[in-house]
Amino acid sequence: MNSLQEFEQKTYKEWVEQSGIDPDLYRLNVECVPDEMQGYGGDVSRPIEDALNWNPSRWSLKGKQRNYGAIISSYDGSVFQVKLSKPVTKDGKTRKYETPLGTSTKLFYATITFNTWLKVTKRQNVHCDTVSTFLYKYYSKNYYQDLTTENVTTEFSPAQISAAFWEWVRVNNIPIKWCEGAKKACCLLSNGYVAIAFSGVSNGYRTPKDILGNKIGKSYLVEDVVKFVNGDRIHGICYDSDTKAKTIQGVNANTKAFGSLINAKAKEVSKSKHDVDVVRVLSWEPELGKGVDDLIVANGIETFEAIDKTSKSYTVWKLETERKLTHPVSLAVCRRYLGEMNIPKWARLIVIKAAMNTGKTYSIANAVEDNIGDHNHVTFVITHRDNLAVELGNRFGLIHRKDISSDNEGSLFGYVMCADSAHSKADPSFNPDDYAGKTITVIIDECESVAWHILGSDTDIKKNRVEVLENLSKLLAMALSGDGQVFLADAHVSDRSVNFFHQLACQSKPELIEMEPFVIANSFKFTDTPWRVHPFSSKVPSFWKKRLDTYLEHKPDAKTLIQVESQKIHSKWSTQTIEKDLKAKFPDKQIVRVDSDTVKIPDHPAYKAHQNFTEFCKNWDIVICSNVLESGVSIDLKGHFTSVWACIWGVSSPRQANQMLARLRDPVDRYVWINPRAINHVGNGSDNAYALLKSTENQTNATIKALQQNGLGDLETEDGCLNLALKTWASYGAEINHDGRNLVVSILGNIKADGHTVLEIDNKTDKDK
Structure with a gap:
């Protein structure tokens, strides 16, 4: 900048023309000055030094070239910032603005007209x-x-x-x-x-x-x-x-x-x-x-x-x-199937974000295929449901934890397990130290669901939650600090789950905090083969059920997959009740019920059906499922089922409900009744994480008490001081409660975000008919 006038013109242009500021406001709040001014008596003043509380020795380091500054002040005359024509560069970074030294940072209250x-x-x-x-x-x-x-x-x-x-x-x-x-x-x-x-x-x-x-x-x-x-x-x-x-x-x-x-x-x-x-x-x-x-x-x-x-x-x-993923994307693709991922050898924490039914699990299986069978390498696949563990075991070529013999034979190369079993009292017991010296790969598919399960599930994990957290912390740290890898994959993977598992590892090895994830993002959406979703939203699903009956009556060749969230006979909309009703109305149809009871009964047709569910479904006209199949099980049948019918009360989270709808990969029409408000909630139902924590402070909540007693939680502070596990639990719980209050909007919004077509909501009731 050759002159003060030139600097003034540039500053005026930045403020008035480029930032749309009233010229009067500009003149009242900005004063352009040179580095030195000589008074009539010969006295020299240095207005920039004075404004910034700099001493002459500091200024002399700038050399002898003239410098100009735009002094920005609040209405009371206090200096807010100064912008220099020749800005200071330190450690290779150029500072755009300077603030006064030796004073607390001030706010800018403009002088106005x-x-x-x-x-x-x-x-x-x-x-x-x-x-x-x-x-x-x-x-x-x-x-x-x-x-x-x-x-x-x-x-x-x-x-x-x-x-x-x-x-x-x-x-x-x-x-x-x-x-x-x-x-x-x-x-x-x-x-x-x-x-x-x-x-x-x-x-x-x-x-x-x-x-x-x-x-x-x-x-x-x-x-x-x-x-x-x-x-x-x-x-x-x-x-x-x-x-x-x-x-x-x-x-x-x-x-x-x-x-x-x-x-x-x-x-x-x-x-x-x-x-x-x-x-x-x-x-x-x-x-x-x-x-x-x-x-x-x-x-x-x-x-x-x-x-x-x-x-x-x-x-x-x-x-x-x-619920967003803001970590930098390392590999961006847009493919119907994720395919080969080209992961560099140096990558340790691999995060995969891709829509459901785009082959995430198959791509991971291909990436780790050479590790399985290597005596110096162990691979653990950790999930939140046993039925999913069975399915993943088949895909990765690994044994399920329950199939390991008492002498641990069969677990040489690792195994698939539900997170509930990551503790010493499990059969077989789990101790990460048993695998010291080996290269470890950890795969957490559907990592959002796994994170919430670890922190908030009421299954057996609640008895051993603290030990599970400690063991997973150690296992993840062993994988990330050696030559191993950790894979986190989910259609809706977020900073929250990535940070949770990363920071969980850091509790065992703090030096891992600097590790950056290698993020693979597949932006493919089902615009060419979307579902058509027919939503129903009324107080009860009576009209949805009538439409189902009518559909089956008028389409004798129809084959349907029915998904509900209850299985007990006392519920009007459970697997048992709907099975009994449909068998009476359609005796010629081959109808089967698949829930947590029937898959365990040896003489029931659905016994262990979830272990190869695609083959199982080929033999049935109507398959009625509970949320035992809401995640993990993929139904890869083409042209068999003609429609999917779902009755969603909000027993599970909205995300899990969306996963349930996606179990059938074939893009047939979905007819979905959604309760206006979820019947389940976390804690006191608040969608404010801190309020949710405080509401449980005086309750006998096993999760909170166990975490607190083991140094994993502090309810006394609202920001920053809340420990990792407790803070993540509250964040997930607040989201589930918020989405549950707006269940229809949440579920349909997720469906639209995945590229599917949502038709107009049908709000008819029995009275309307």
Whole structure:
């Protein structure tokens, strides 16, 4: 930059033209200065040094080339940031902005004009006379009704107007947008939105740490934020929309912390006994613009208004964020079948995200095929259901745990097991140390379901949950720290499950924390061969059942797969009840019931049916299944079943319900009744993770107590200090509860996201007929 004038022109263009800021706001908040100024008496001043509290020796390191700075200050004159024409580069990184040394990080409260204030009142539907009254009362002056904007500007300085404005915002219930950077705040103010800026996304709160950087206490809001939090004010978090995975993760983490603290403070101030959610998170696609100023300049204020109106509550945003995968994708493909994955030898933690029925398991089996049979290598496949373990054993060529003899013969190369059995009391017992010195591969297919099962299932695992966690921690660490591998695969794999298993390994070997996952993402969707889904949603599935009966009556050659969530005779919609009814109505049909009872009865036709379910189904016209087959079992029949009928009450989670619907790979029509609200929930049913934890604090919950007693949980802190297992349990539980309250939307939304076609909901009841 050759001159101050040139620097001023460039800065003006950045603010006014490129960021859509009112020129008056720009002039009030930005001052462009040189590094040195000489007064009339010959005295030399250094305004940039003064603004940043730099000493001359620090500045002299910059060399003798002239430097210019844009000093950005709040209405009270405090320096917020300085942008230099020749920015400082340290450790190969160029700093875009400098903040004053030796002072706590300040927030940016813009200096405004009275016209800006009026824009805010217009957007908030506040009469301008009330503003004028407030302004004059604030300065204890008489107010005249014929007061004009010109008179206000004449009588009050911009700093006085701004001081009154920010106090008016504080004492009134005016929504606030929180953003990173003064330009974004000024852009929003130019369009009538109240906005306060941080110099960084973590500067709205503080986290006590020791000299080594370890957290030693609860995070808390800075006082400048606290004064704007009441019980009702809406706070919009308006951070950048980025494309870099690590940046997204960092922004999301800070948004979670900041939003959680605001809601906690709002609850405290309002003295509410219930959860409070006054935070809205504004987000948009990165191609529309990175920052909110870019968004508005490129797309118009109308686009931002629409985003603001449809912004998600903090609770919903947090749940949706936690089910996303934001780790950088290492290998991106779009294939009907995943096929060969070309995993580099150095990759240890392999994450696979691909839709159901795209061959994830087959691809993993091919990838580890050479390991099985190697005496120096053991492979463990860990799942959450025994029936799935049997199926996976067949695919990987490994023995099932239950088929191992008492002397452990047959387990030389590893085996397939349900996570419930990863403890010393199992038969055979499990101890990771038995495999020390060998190369270990661990495969966790359907890792989302496995993670939740480990943390929240009421099966046998609850008796040995802590030991299971400790053993899995050690096993995963042994695999990742040697020449082995860990595979995590799921159609909906998320940061939550990846981080859970990764950090579980880190509990045994902390040095693994730096390991980055090798992520394979198959973006294929079933647009060419989608299901057609016929949804029913009424209080009871009577009309769904009538439609099923009519379907079977009018289509004598039809073969149907019926999936329900209950199997007991006392339930009107169980496997037993429906079997009895259909056998009476259609005696010529070959009908079989497959549930957790029949697959164990030696003389029942369904005995061990799940071990080769595809072959089993070929012999039947109607197969009625319970959720014993909701995951893991693949029915690879083509042209046999003509339709799938499902009755979903919400006994299992919405994700598991979707897996149940996908067991049949053939894209025939699905007729699905969905209860409006799930009948099951986790804990007290809250969709707030911290509230869910607190609700169970005084209950005799085996999971919570076992985790706490073994140092795996601390309910005293809300952010960061919650231990891995407890925090992950709460996150999954909150999601299940939220989705369960909106069961129809959740299940159909998942179906649409996988590329299938959902027809109009049929809400007819018996009365309608």
